[in-house]
Amino acid sequence: MEHRFFDKYSNLSSPIHKLSIEIKVVLFIMLSIIILTFFEKSFWLYVIFFPVLILVIKISKIPISFFIKRISVISPLLFLISLSMVVAQKKDIMLILKLVFNSVYIITLLILLVETTKFLDLLKKFNDWRIPEVIIKILSFIYRYSYILVDEIERFLRAYKVRCNKKMNLKIVSSILTMILIRSYERAEKIYFSMMVRTFK
Amino acid sequence: MHIPDGFLDFKTLLVTNVISYTFLFYAIRKVNKQLNFYRIPLIGVVSTVIFVVSLISVPVIGGTTTHLTGSVLTAVLLGPYTGSVVMFCVLLLQAILFQHGGLLSLGTNFLNIGITGCVLGYLVYKIYPRHIFVVICCIIAYITGAIFCVAELYFSNRLVHGTIFSLGMMSITNFVTGLIEGVVSFSVLEGVKKIRPDLLNKEMLV
Numbered sequence: 001m002e003h004r005f006f007d008k009y010s011n012l013s014s015p016i017h018k019l020s021i022e023i024k025v026v027l028f029i030m031l032s033i034i035i036l037t038f039f040e041k042s043f044w045l046y047v048i049f050f051p052v053l054i055l056v057i058k059i060s061k062i063p064i065s066f067f068i069k070r071i072s073v074i075s076p077l078l079f080l081i082s083l084s085m086v087v088a089q090k091k092d093i094m095l096i097l098k099l100v101f102n103s104v105y106i107i108t109l110l111i112l113l114v115e116t117t118k119f120l121d122l123l124k125k126f127n128d129w130r131i132p133e134v135i136i137k138i139l140s141f142i143y144r145y146s147y148i149l150v151d152e153i154e155r156f157l158r159a160y161k162v163r164c165n166k167k168m169n170l171k172i173v174s175s176i177l178t179m180i181l182i183r184s185y186e187r188a189e190k191i192y193f194s195m196m197v198r199t200f201k
Numbered sequence: 202m203h204i205p206d207g208f209l210d211f212k213t214l215l216v217t218n219v220i221s222y223t224f225l226f227y228a229i230r231k232v233n234k235q236l237n238f239y240r241i242p243l244i245g246v247v248s249t250v251i252f253v254v255s256l257i258s259v260p261v262i263g264g265t266t267t268h269l270t271g272s273v274l275t276a277v278l279l280g281p282y283t284g285s286v287v288m289f290c291v292l293l294l295q296a297i298l299f300q301h302g303g304l305l306s307l308g309t310n311f312l313n314i315g316i317t318g319c320v321l322g323y324l325v326y327k328i329y330p331r332h333i334f335v336v337i338c339c340i341i342a343y344i345t346g347a348i349f350c351v352a353e354l355y356f357s358n359r360l361v362h363g364t365i366f367s368l369g370m371m372s373i374t375n376f377v378t379g380l381i382e383g384v385v386s387f388s389v390l391e392g393v394k395k396i397r398p399d400l401l402n403k404e405m406l407v
Contacts, residue, residue, distance in 0.1 A: 036305075070300045084370075103205045106305070107206065114298065132229045132233075134286060135286065135293075141245035141248055142248050145246070174392070178388065181247070181393065185242060185397070188243075189242045
């Protein structure tokens with residue numbers, strides 16, 4: 001079983017992959033703030049920035065379809081705002097267009113930042129940037145255990161399908177979740193205590 | 202509902218981020234001072250379970266989807282401050298891996314989902330600390346999050362028309378999600394109580 005939800009395209013080789021993380025983070029924050037503050041005032045800036053963004057995506061070698069799939073997360077809020085306008089019988093197409101462009105551009109920049117960087121390198125950098133240790137520890141816990149947990153959930157679901165033909169309901173989902181929580185905890189507890197006896201602090 | 206980058210204006214982002222990060226640093230100081238070492242495996246497991254559960258999408262109206270956040274469950278299992286730190290990490294990962302919420306709006310989403318769920322949800326739970334009451338805590342936390350979300354959009358001039366309608370619609374959606382999450386959290390807490398009651402030790406909560 002192979003899952004790849006962390007840094008899927010970080011193993012590619014491109015000039016953007018080779019840029020240092022600090023430069024990428026500073027560029028992301030600066031460009032995002034510029035988009036939020038200046039682009040709304042002049043619509044032409046959106047048009048000018050579009051080919052630049054496409055060029056950067058091409059250089060990064062990440063498929064455009066991946067960006068389109070990820071950008072669809074803005075749909076719930078767009079749906080809500082559009083529906084509120086329909087109800088109020090006032091059309092403000094410019095507002096919707098600005099929101100779409102703002103989000104699409106910033107999400108594209110974020111994808112470029114994250115997918116061209118290895119997650120473990122990012123964690124190491126967090127350490128250098130003096131981000132509190134507890135946050136780095138929790139992030140690395142999630143990184144290490146989530147693959148094991150997804151495997152475990154798949155095993156549970158397969159066993160359920162083989163043994164039972166009933167459709168899933170909330171009760172079954174809750175009991176699967178409880179069992180996963182307890183089993184994973186017992187496994188983690190064993191590892192933790194064995195590390196403690198070996199004087200790990 | 203996670204607010205992506207680009208939906209809020211700069212001043213709203215600044216205010217919500219300042220509030221959230223101030224609380225986060227206070228919570229981290231509390232956790233560093235008071236955390237019992239025996240809780241470390243539980244923190245690791247709960248944070249991973251919450252992260253993995255949040256990957257499962259539940260369809261709601263209009264072709265949109267939602268997912269469980271597990272914030273109240275985290276607060277009841279780990280305590281409000283540890284729960285908040287865990288929720289921040291989960292939201293950070295969701296933002297950078299799946300673009301569920303943005304990096305600039307991370308503080309805003311932490312306020313709407315993490316702080317309301319872990320702190321407000323836990324405070325309501327403290328009034329009547331029975332597991333069945335978690336259902337109501339989840340609903341209250343979700344609806345408060347929805348109110349915050351609509352208020353932030355309003356102050357960013359994104360909801361100039363039909364604000365009350367948006368508030369009503371978000372509240373209905375969040376009520377349903379909160380109810381589902383409440384039932385799941387209640388069942389999980391009851392299951393943990395039966396199999397490993399030591400995990401629910403209230404003296405170790407931070």
